[in-house]
Amino acid sequence: MTRSLLLLCLLLTLYGFQTIPAELFKLSESTLEERSRQSRYFATENEVNLISSGIGVLQDMGYAIDEIEKDLGVVTASKNVDATDSGQVAVAIAFMLLGGKNVAIDKEQKIRVSFITLPSKVKEGYIARVTFQRIVWNDRNVISRVETLNNDEIYLDFFEKLSKSVFLEAHKI
Numbered sequence: 001m002t003r004s005l006l007l008l009c010l011l012l013t014l015y016g017f018q019t020i021p022a023e024l025f026k027l028s029e030s031t032l033e034e035r036s037r038q039s040r041y042f043a044t045e046n047e048v049n050l051i052s053s054g055i056g057v058l059q060d061m062g063y064a065i066d067e068i069e070k071d072l073g074v075v076t077a078s079k080n081v082d083a084t085d086s087g088q089v090a091v092a093i094a095f096m097l098l099g100g101k102n103v104a105i106d107k108e109q110k111i112r113v114s115f116i117t118l119p120s121k122v123k124e125g126y127i128a129r130v131t132f133q134r135i136v137w138n139d140r141n142v143i144s145r146v147e148t149l150n151n152d153e154i155y156l157d158f159f160e161k162l163s164k165s166v167f168l169e170a171h172k173i
Contacts, residue, residue: 035129037152040159042166043125047073047117050126053165054115057158063113073117073126083109083136104138106145130158 044050051070055077058065063077083106116129132149 034148034150037150037155038131039127039129040162041120041123041125041127042163043123044166044170045124046170047119047126049169050117050128050166051075051115053162053169054117054128054130057161057165058113058115060161061158063111075113075115077113077115079111081109081111083107104140104142104144106136107139107141109134109136111149128159128162130155 042050048070051068051073055065055068055075058075058077063079066076066078068075112133112135114131114133117126118129119125120127132151132154134145134147134149135143136145138144
Protein backbone atom coordinates (compact mmCIF):
# COMPACT_ATOMS: atom_id res chain seq x y z
CA MET A 1 0.00 0.00 0.00
CA THR A 2 2.83 2.37 0.91
CA ARG A 3 4.63 1.64 -2.38
CA SER A 4 1.47 2.37 -4.37
CA LEU A 5 1.00 5.65 -2.55
CA LEU A 6 4.65 6.66 -3.15
CA LEU A 7 4.39 5.70 -6.82
CA LEU A 8 1.20 7.75 -7.18
CA CYS A 9 2.86 10.78 -5.54
CA LEU A 10 5.90 10.41 -7.84
CA LEU A 11 3.70 10.20 -10.94
CA LEU A 12 1.68 13.26 -9.89
CA THR A 13 4.89 15.19 -9.26
CA LEU A 14 6.31 14.27 -12.66
CA TYR A 15 2.99 15.13 -14.30
CA GLY A 16 3.14 18.57 -12.67
CA PHE A 17 6.50 19.32 -14.33
CA GLN A 18 5.14 19.01 -17.84
CA THR A 19 5.68 22.11 -19.92
CA ILE A 20 2.80 24.02 -21.43
CA PRO A 21 3.13 24.52 -25.19
CA ALA A 22 3.81 28.17 -26.09
CA GLU A 23 1.10 28.19 -28.78
CA LEU A 24 -1.57 27.21 -26.25
CA PHE A 25 -2.23 30.84 -25.27
CA LYS A 26 -1.68 32.33 -28.72
CA LEU A 27 -4.83 33.82 -30.24
CA SER A 28 -5.82 32.59 -33.67
CA GLU A 29 -6.10 34.96 -36.65
CA SER A 30 -9.88 34.60 -36.64
CA THR A 31 -10.04 35.61 -32.97
CA LEU A 32 -7.95 38.71 -33.65
CA GLU A 33 -10.15 39.50 -36.65
CA GLU A 34 -13.30 39.20 -34.51
CA ARG A 35 -11.86 41.42 -31.80
CA SER A 36 -10.94 44.13 -34.29
CA ARG A 37 -14.48 43.99 -35.74
CA GLN A 38 -16.00 44.22 -32.26
CA SER A 39 -13.77 46.94 -30.76
CA ARG A 40 -13.06 50.63 -31.31
CA TYR A 41 -10.90 53.21 -29.57
CA PHE A 42 -12.48 56.44 -28.34
CA ALA A 43 -10.33 59.41 -27.33
CA THR A 44 -12.52 60.46 -24.44
CA GLU A 45 -11.68 60.98 -20.80
CA ASN A 46 -15.23 60.37 -19.63
CA GLU A 47 -16.18 56.69 -19.52
CA VAL A 48 -19.67 57.48 -18.18
CA ASN A 49 -20.42 59.56 -21.30
CA LEU A 50 -19.19 56.70 -23.50
CA ILE A 51 -21.45 54.25 -21.67
CA SER A 52 -24.40 56.67 -21.86
CA SER A 53 -23.82 57.10 -25.59
CA GLY A 54 -23.73 53.32 -26.03
CA ILE A 55 -27.00 52.95 -24.13
CA GLY A 56 -28.62 55.62 -26.31
CA VAL A 57 -27.44 53.94 -29.51
CA LEU A 58 -28.74 50.55 -28.38
CA GLN A 59 -32.12 52.04 -27.50
CA ASP A 60 -32.25 53.82 -30.88
CA MET A 61 -31.60 50.45 -32.52
CA GLY A 62 -34.66 49.00 -30.75
CA TYR A 63 -32.92 47.16 -27.90
CA ALA A 64 -34.25 47.10 -24.36
CA ILE A 65 -31.53 47.60 -21.77
CA ASP A 66 -31.37 44.54 -19.51
CA GLU A 67 -28.52 45.42 -17.16
CA ILE A 68 -26.14 48.33 -16.54
CA GLU A 69 -23.04 48.13 -14.39
CA LYS A 70 -21.36 51.51 -14.87
CA ASP A 71 -18.57 50.77 -12.36
CA LEU A 72 -17.50 47.79 -14.47
CA GLY A 73 -18.32 49.42 -17.82
CA VAL A 74 -20.83 46.71 -18.82
CA VAL A 75 -24.22 47.06 -20.49
CA THR A 76 -26.40 44.22 -21.76
CA ALA A 77 -29.44 44.64 -23.96
CA SER A 78 -31.79 42.48 -26.03
CA LYS A 79 -34.69 42.46 -28.43
CA ASN A 80 -37.00 39.80 -29.86
CA VAL A 81 -37.17 39.46 -33.63
CA ASP A 82 -39.08 37.18 -35.98
CA ALA A 83 -36.82 34.36 -37.21
CA THR A 84 -39.07 32.89 -39.89
CA ASP A 85 -37.06 31.97 -42.97
CA SER A 86 -38.97 31.51 -46.22
CA GLY A 87 -36.45 28.88 -47.36
CA GLN A 88 -37.11 26.78 -44.27
CA VAL A 89 -40.86 27.12 -44.75
CA ALA A 90 -40.56 25.98 -48.39
CA VAL A 91 -38.49 22.93 -47.39
CA ALA A 92 -40.98 22.04 -44.63
CA ILE A 93 -43.91 22.27 -47.07
CA ALA A 94 -42.04 20.15 -49.63
CA PHE A 95 -41.35 17.48 -46.99
CA MET A 96 -45.01 17.41 -45.97
CA LEU A 97 -46.20 17.16 -49.60
CA LEU A 98 -43.81 14.28 -50.24
CA GLY A 99 -45.22 12.40 -47.27
CA GLY A 100 -42.33 13.11 -44.95
CA LYS A 101 -42.55 14.03 -41.34
CA ASN A 102 -43.26 17.51 -40.05
CA VAL A 103 -40.03 19.58 -40.01
CA ALA A 104 -39.40 22.24 -37.34
CA ILE A 105 -39.16 25.82 -38.58
CA ASP A 106 -37.34 28.68 -36.86
CA LYS A 107 -39.93 30.98 -35.36
CA GLU A 108 -38.49 33.55 -32.96
CA GLN A 109 -35.08 34.85 -31.99
CA LYS A 110 -33.64 36.97 -29.22
CA ILE A 111 -30.72 39.19 -30.17
CA ARG A 112 -28.51 39.86 -27.13
CA VAL A 113 -25.91 42.61 -27.02
CA SER A 114 -22.99 43.02 -24.64
CA PHE A 115 -21.39 46.47 -24.62
CA ILE A 116 -18.19 46.85 -22.60
CA THR A 117 -15.84 49.79 -22.02
CA LEU A 118 -12.34 49.60 -20.61
CA PRO A 119 -9.42 52.00 -20.34
CA SER A 120 -6.97 51.85 -23.24
CA LYS A 121 -3.54 50.49 -22.30
CA VAL A 122 -1.87 52.27 -25.21
CA LYS A 123 -3.08 55.86 -24.98
CA GLU A 124 -5.54 58.10 -23.12
CA GLY A 125 -9.11 57.07 -23.81
CA TYR A 126 -11.28 53.99 -23.78
CA ILE A 127 -11.87 50.88 -25.83
CA ALA A 128 -15.51 50.05 -26.51
CA ARG A 129 -16.32 46.47 -27.42
CA VAL A 130 -19.69 45.17 -28.52
CA THR A 131 -20.85 41.64 -29.32
CA PHE A 132 -24.14 40.52 -30.83
CA GLN A 133 -25.47 37.02 -30.21
CA ARG A 134 -28.73 35.36 -31.10
CA ILE A 135 -30.78 32.57 -29.66
CA VAL A 136 -33.29 31.03 -32.08
CA TRP A 137 -36.38 29.05 -31.07
CA ASN A 138 -38.32 26.88 -33.52
CA ASP A 139 -42.09 26.45 -33.80
CA ARG A 140 -41.90 23.67 -31.18
CA ASN A 141 -40.45 26.17 -28.69
CA VAL A 142 -37.07 24.42 -28.67
CA ILE A 143 -33.78 26.29 -29.06
CA SER A 144 -32.50 25.44 -32.52
CA ARG A 145 -29.44 27.69 -32.65
CA VAL A 146 -27.21 29.87 -30.46
CA GLU A 147 -24.53 31.86 -32.22
CA THR A 148 -22.46 35.04 -32.25
CA LEU A 149 -23.31 37.31 -35.15
CA ASN A 150 -20.25 38.12 -37.25
CA ASN A 151 -21.93 40.32 -39.83
CA ASP A 152 -19.62 43.30 -40.48
CA GLU A 153 -22.59 45.59 -41.22
CA ILE A 154 -24.01 45.27 -37.71
CA TYR A 155 -20.73 46.27 -36.09
CA LEU A 156 -19.99 49.07 -38.56
CA ASP A 157 -23.49 50.49 -38.09
CA PHE A 158 -23.24 50.36 -34.30
CA PHE A 159 -19.82 52.02 -34.13
CA GLU A 160 -20.76 54.67 -36.69
CA LYS A 161 -23.76 55.64 -34.54
CA LEU A 162 -21.69 55.43 -31.35
CA SER A 163 -19.00 57.72 -32.80
CA LYS A 164 -21.60 60.33 -33.70
CA SER A 165 -23.22 60.06 -30.28
CA VAL A 166 -19.89 60.39 -28.44
CA PHE A 167 -19.02 63.45 -30.55
CA LEU A 168 -22.38 65.09 -29.83
CA GLU A 169 -22.12 64.26 -26.12
CA ALA A 170 -18.56 65.65 -25.89
CA HIS A 171 -19.59 68.92 -27.54
CA LYS A 172 -22.90 69.15 -25.63
CA ILE A 173 -24.87 69.30 -28.87
